[in-house]
Amino acid sequence: MNSELSSLQVQDIGEQGLLVRLQRFCPPEIIGDDAAVLSTEPGQSLVVTTDVLVDGVHFSEITTSGEDAGWRAVAANLSDIAAMGATPLGITVGLGLPGEVAVSWVEQLYQGMTQCLQKYNTPIVGGDIVRSPTTTIAISAFGQVDPSRVIRRNQAKVGDAIVVTGVHGASAAGLQLLLHPDFGQNLSDSDSVCVAPPMPAARLRLSGLALLLSADRTVLIHAHQRPKPRLDVLPILWEILDSDAPHSLGGMDSSDGLADAVVQICRASGVGAVIERTQIPLPKQFNHWLTQEQALEYALYGGEDFELVLSLPKGQAYALVQQLGEGAAIVGKITDGSTVILHDQTEEYPDQVLNLDRGFQHFSH
């Protein structure tokens, strides 16, 4: 790209000019009408979800490439579709853009969205581009689901096992490494190690600092920049459940952290849970870098791992974990209590009640 092209701003080509450039990311048949028309399969219900991402709040136009912002925005929405047990049909994209935003950034945003969407055969089916003082990305995603397969938060049953579909904490750790790129660079070979970065004050107490290999650093950052919605879990889940009826099934995704997901499921279902501290699957990159306690803070409260957290009978939970392989685990069970207890079977730590106090309050100071 020559410098003239890369310095082109949205205000230089206007809304119409930008739309023309972005049409290549959309299927041609959907362009030009007041709304898009999508076919659905007979007997399926419609699933809809929406997310708004704001520059400076959810991403930074300066530190986040357009591609990463696009990928992450799509992944978050498709993860919500997966969390309902649904198959995606399409997304719409509403963009608010200051006139000075680089056209190349917007094209990269669409590039990143498309890269993630293509993995799941999902088109961009509509959108709106408007002027705004703040770069804003509003995505709505649509999917379809067999009504008998909808996964809801309020369906956890006492005695169910709690399954997570993969490791937790990698995304939040990756974000910290992005925000603090200098960590460890003055301690040792600047290219090969990184000391543990702090999470926001209340969220991670730093104690011993340890070292992180450069390759591991890359893996964690990638986990943050390119999270994968776990749509791949669903066919495996249906195969196990369909062959083994009747069953209970509850769940959601872990976009706001593993602790949040378990607490939300229990609250909606009117049940409690015990989570085994040592069973929570952690990224192996944490091993020689973070203390056990630090690692657990990332896993429980970090968020944006976009795994599924499911409650289902023990036998089926075991089969699911076996088939999903690495990272998937049974982390605890649903109880008839009213709290979510973090338990340590090694008895090194006392029982701890998990709640949502550590979650984000978007408007708090």
Add this chain to the structure above:
Amino acid sequence: MNSELSSLQVQDIGEQGLLVRLQRFCPPEIIGDDAAVLSTEPGQSLVVTTDVLVDGVHFSEITTSGEDAGWRAVAANLSDIAAMGATPLGITVGLGLPGEVAVSWVEQLYQGMTQCLQKYNTPIVGGDIVRSPTTTIAISAFGQVDPSRVIRRNQAKVGDAIVVTGVHGASAAGLQLLLHPDFGQNLSDSDSVCVAPPMPAARLRLSGLALLLSADRTVLIHAHQRPKPRLDVLPILWEILDSDAPHSLGGMDSSDGLADAVVQICRASGVGAVIERTQIPLPKQFNHWLTQEQALEYALYGGEDFELVLSLPKGQAYALVQQLGEGAAIVGKITDGSTVILHDQTEEYPDQVLNLDRGFQHFSH
């Protein structure tokens, strides 16, 4: 509402606190999961559309009440659904809010959205509320349509009549009256008359100023604040078309003005059109207030009247206009030309080619 309540800001109660207050506007069964599940009728296609509205660009939080902003945002989206021939199923609402926005403004916004939605039995089925430096409203609307009844822009056929479902220009005139509340107040009884307000320089040449009665002023402002999506047209249209197959049918809504709608339809269909200047239905409030030329500028370029502009065979067009009654009219016909001509059958004005040059370019200076 006491002053303590009305001065409450979003940052005082946080995202969760705001969500709790807004839940009363949503059906209880949709709250709490990662996405909403909606039933669709068998054999129907899904229609989706999205709009982003930004404070200071599309509305002003200071001059627009929350209720009006909410009504208008919903009306624009439901109009897109109507323009596709579809029936609405639900909307999602994504909100970006500065911490200092009054909670009461946000509640009024939802009140206004709900007032408009209730007229069309349409629920709010999901949403997202995030912090943002700029108040932003992103709405996606979903509908369902019999695939054989989809109304597309590219289906206008040579010889078709062009129907508009109501008067044009009222909304833009109402906006000007809101922006310039003092017009005419120093000329006469301040409560009873109003002189013609200017549209943005290039859009309306002012010549003779005339007077507007207070009651008429109210009607025009109401047309701007509370536009009605023409979903009511569809059952009438289907009855006429179904009893009289085969038929051609093209169309869209007039959200960006009547001229824009006709040009867009012709461009998409590869046809031309002749519009009869004297056949364009104008608000009767324009009669003793605006010159014929001013009135036509509002009607052609004002926008946001949210009427439907349809092309269909002459006999059916006539039947539709008869049944819709006041305001509906045949304004012209589709030709095998390549331009849209504004023609004057009284021969007072020469033919004029309509194009989109006068339309908005959102990012232009």
